[in-house]
Structure formats: C-alpha cells, structure tokens
Amino acid sequence: MTLTDILSKLPSIEQIKKFAQDKLKNIDFFDETYKDKYVENVWYKLGPVQWLTWMLTILTGVLLIGFYIPTTEQAYDSIIRIQAEVPFGWLIRGMHKYAADAFIIICTMKLYRMFICADYKGNRELNLWICFFLLLLGFYSGLSGYLLIWNQRAFWATKVFATFPGYMDQFGLNLAFLGATVVNKLIEWGVPSSLPRLPVEQGGGILLDMKLLNQYINFNVGMTTQQILLGGSAIGQATITRFYSMHMALSTLGLIVVELYFYSNKKKRFNIPWTEGFMVIAMVAIAATVFPAEMGSRADAAVTPLPILSDWYFLALYQMYKYIEPVLATFVTMLIPATVLFLPFFDTSKEIHITKRPIIMSVTIMGFINFIVFSVLIILNIANINNDPPFWVAGSVIIVAFGVYFSCLQRGNNYWKLLLTFCIFLGLYLSRIHTQPYFGLPLGGLLDTTFLKDGAWGRMWIFYGGFATLLIAVLYIEKFLPKKQESLESSAVEASNA
C-alpha cells in the first residue's frame, strides 16, 4: 500500500462538508422538534423544563447582581445581607440556587433519555453535544457561582478543581514510561540496543533522564490552564473577579446563540402547557422556602476543615480522587466527557430499542451506578479507600463485559471472539487487582514494573493498555462483526409495526 492509496481513502473536503451539514440540519436545543411527542413519552417534556429552569436562573441571577459585592472582603457579608436584610432576598437567592440545581438534574436526565431512546440516531449526534455542553455550563456556573459566596466548602472545592489540571503535564511522561516498558521487554527478548541501562541489581531497565524528558514532553498546558482559571497560582481577588465575570458571560453567550437559533427558525421555546411551567417554578420556590440556601463558614486559606465536601454533583468525582492516583484520576476525568460525546458515533446500527444496543445500555447503567454508589459512599463516609477499588473496578468491568457479551450473542455464533473478549476483560480485571497490594495475587510475572520506582506508573500502563483494548473490542464488534440476519429483520418488522 502506497501513500497515495492511503490518501485516496481519506474523505474529501466535500464529504466532510456534507457530514457537517447533515449533522447541523437536525439541531435541537430544547426538544422543540419533538413537538407533541411528550403525549406518548413524558420524558420529552424535559427540554422545555430545561429552558425554563435556565431562564429562571438567569432572571434571579440578574436580580442578585444588584446586591452582591465581588470582593474577597465583602462577598460573604453581602450574601448574609441578601439572605437576612434585603426584602425577599432569601427567596431570590434560594430560587437561583435551586433552579440551577434543577437545570443540572434535568440536563443529566435528558442525556440519559437521549442515550436510552436513541435520540442521537439519524444524524442527531449534535443534539446530545448541545445538551452535554449545557450540562458543562451548569457545572462551571455552579462551581464559579459557589465560590462567589466565599465560604469554606466553595474555597476548597475550587482549590481541588483548579489543581487537578496541573497533572495533565505528566501525561507525556507517562507515555514515555509506557514506551520504556515496551523497549525493556524488547531488550529482554534479545533485541540489541545501545541505550544506557540501569545496573542489573536495579532491574536492568533503560535509563530515563527525567529532567531532559520533562523539558521536551511537558508543554505546561496544565499549569497554564490552572493559572488562567485562577488568575494566579492562589485563590484570591483575581479568582473572584474572573469567576464572577465568566459566571455571567458564559450564560449570556449561550443565551445569544439560543435566541439567534429560535429567531431564525421561528420555533416555540416552550412546547408544554404553561400551567406545568408554573408548577416547576412553584416547586423551585417551595424548595427555596422549606430548605433555605446554606451559608457555610467564611473561607479561610489556612484551614481545611474535616470533613470537606464539594457540591452534590461533583461528589462522585471527589470520591474517585480519593481512590486513584492523581494522574490517572485526571485522565479518567477527561475520559468521561469524551465517552459521552463520542460513544454515539460508534452506535451506527438502525436499532432504536435499548435492549438491542447492549453496549450502550451497559455503559449507561455502569455510569449511573458508579455516580450513585460513589455519592452515597462519600456522603455516608463509609468508604475504605484502601480496600474498595478492586470491587468497583470489577463491578464496572463486569457490567460493560455483559454488554459486550450480549452484543456478541446478537451477532451469531462467534464463540471464539466471545472467549477472546472475556479474556480481555478478565485480564483487565486481574491486572488491576494485581496492582493492589492488599489483594496481591501471584501474577507478578505478567508485568515487569520493577525498574519503575513508583507503582503508579505501572497502573498507568495497565490503564492505557486496558482502555485501548476495551475501545478496540467495542469498535471491532460494533463496526465489523456482522449482525444475525433474523434479528435485523425482526427489528425491521417491529419498526414497521410501530
């Protein structure tokens, strides 16, 4: 195969243009193209409610600007004043908080609906992206908005949120270690090399110059992100100014885009009856009255209180950061949004029903269970961070493995491929256990990590490898294994009946 052969297989500019146009044609922000579909499926009311809670948050936020003072000295006091002295200030602030919480809940529910009802099929993947970016907007606004109160919980949640991107700078080093592991294996197998080596009593692996590597691999992307987020290396006045402006600017930019869209196609923003809309507003107002928004204690840069928790929607992530080493945790944090955004593109069959798409189903269930279990563990404070990981890693892997298993079953008698898939998952599971000293199994010969001083690198190696294997398995099954003919026909019959 020559270079020109490969180049001729690449998509042309026209094909890329058509791909983008197909996706852009079917854009949908708040379920306005599913008009009246909510009669048969009530979950299609989520879109209008999502719009309503967003508008409610913006409206109450605009009202709050009138009394809020964005300085480190006065922010906390001005919130106390809004809460205690300004007439109905407590109601406006409470509604701002609970409407924002509702927006995040509804975005999440809508994402699940999109995965379960296959709303992304038929060139509608971008709708899922829109919903996901609205959720990210909710997350960022929630985090930045929380810091504006300037209390302890917000301060330390921001500290953690702003420090973890720094670990992105170590991804390159980890990949270098991955390369070194491969080279070591090759040398062990007798491939000649003139690379400098460690003495035999230290493992005999190749010598890596950390400082030199760091100079070439580290582009300081993480540290730059961190400094741009905070406006310096510490949380201070610069941070509060930046968070205050971005808190409003991002919502305003989103609002402009949405309004341009609705202006250009004259669709209705709010499809469901307004009586139901008022019920949502009433629910938010009642929540603000019955459970007044908390204040916490004033932020103190010198004291981290125990226990310290983040906002409810970050609790699961917070728990994950306790379990695994930070480079891997940062990688997983970036992997989750990537999965949500790109998984739909691999689901290319015409199947709509969730049980006919087992891989999507198992990943959806796995994500939901992990979120709930991690949140419960951190709230009740019953986790044992030293002993738990094998259990939840095994749980997650087994749930996804079941998806792959049933996906194989629907594709006929590919038993050897099935066996192969299971071996991959078993290997992934056992190797993860192997790195946990508590559950040490006699598998030490499988992975040679002795030349690495720190066990974390070995785990990273396994994780990259395991993830790549998982991805290849899923891609292979979804794309290349032919489906059983009868199952295709039966689903076609079902579709025509419907």
Next chain:
Amino acid sequence: MDMKFEKRDLIKILLSIPVVGTVASVLLSPFVRYLKPSSGPIATLEVFKTPDKPQAISIVSFPVTDFPTPWSFKYFMFQEANREYTSVGNQIKTIPGAAVRLPVNEADGKPKFVVFSRVCPHLGCVFNFVPEESEVAKGYNYTPTSGQKVFACPCHLSVYDPMQEDTKGRGKVVSGPAPRSPFKFNFSVENGVLAIQSLESGGIS
C-alpha cells in the same frame, strides 16, 4: 476510485503547518500572557528564569525549648520573597508549614526535627498534624500502629508518616492518593534556635 489528494496538496499542507503555527503563536501568545499573570519578566529562555527555590522574606525561627517533648509541634506561616503579580498588585505568597520534633535524636544527641509544607502535594489542600490516633482512625480512613503519629489531609484522606521515608525524604504516604511525600522546608538548628530559611524547589501550589 478517483484521486482526492494530489502529492502537491500534501506538500502544500505540510509546508503551511510551520507558517500557520508561527502566525498563530505570535497572535495568541500575548493573549495567553495577558490571561496568565506572573511574577517575573517574560522568561522563555532558561537563563532568564528566576530559580524556583522560594526564600523567606524573614526567616521563621523557634527556640528549641518550644518543643519540650517528642511529637510536640508548631504551625507557622512562611512568607515567600518572590512576589506574585495579581489583579491587586504584587502579592506575597504565604505557605502554611509545620515543624515537628521526632522521638529520635541526631548523632550528636540533639533532637531531630521535620519541617513540612502543609500544602498537600496531591491537590493543594492544607493538611494537619494529627497526633490523636483515634481521630485518624475515625476521620482519615487509616488505623495507625501504636505510637505512630501522622500528618493527614482532610480533602482526599492522604496520610503521611514522618518516621518513614520515600525517594523524596521523610513523610512517606501510608494511605491515600498523594503522589509523593510533603514538600520540605530547609532549616537549621543552631544555638538552640530552629531557623526555617527556604522551601524545597517546586513546593508552591
């Protein structure tokens, strides 16, 4: 299949990468620079960079008599000489630290100390010296062996043991996700005074 790419196109694309890259970085770097304030002058070359070894504005010192028994400890705030530019002008960076007397002695019979930065090397929270064993077991998900006194971080429950060493010195991580032992202050004990002069390189967070 008809050709979609000529070799000429490929060469054009390859040649345009450095040109576009240069123009983009020239246009973008002032913008990034604006968003990312820092203390020193624009330092791209290694020789212009200020050495990353935080010195104290005024040396923090304790009389050794402040540490009468093993495991007695003092918290302090270390103020760094390199000021950082922020939106409210040049600010002094303040780093919380802790000095602890260990239950072992130096070769000359004087007590041994550890002086740690209390900024967690994991995600930047401020950790504490927790001498109470039951408190560690209850709050930090780690049961110390009898007589073991540890530092513990409230955020992600990293536990550091000042009596054990890892590759970066004392304060080995015995539980939790932290990637290394705490950053250490450089100090000296002379004439009955514990003087804390500077912080280990890379220790600001």
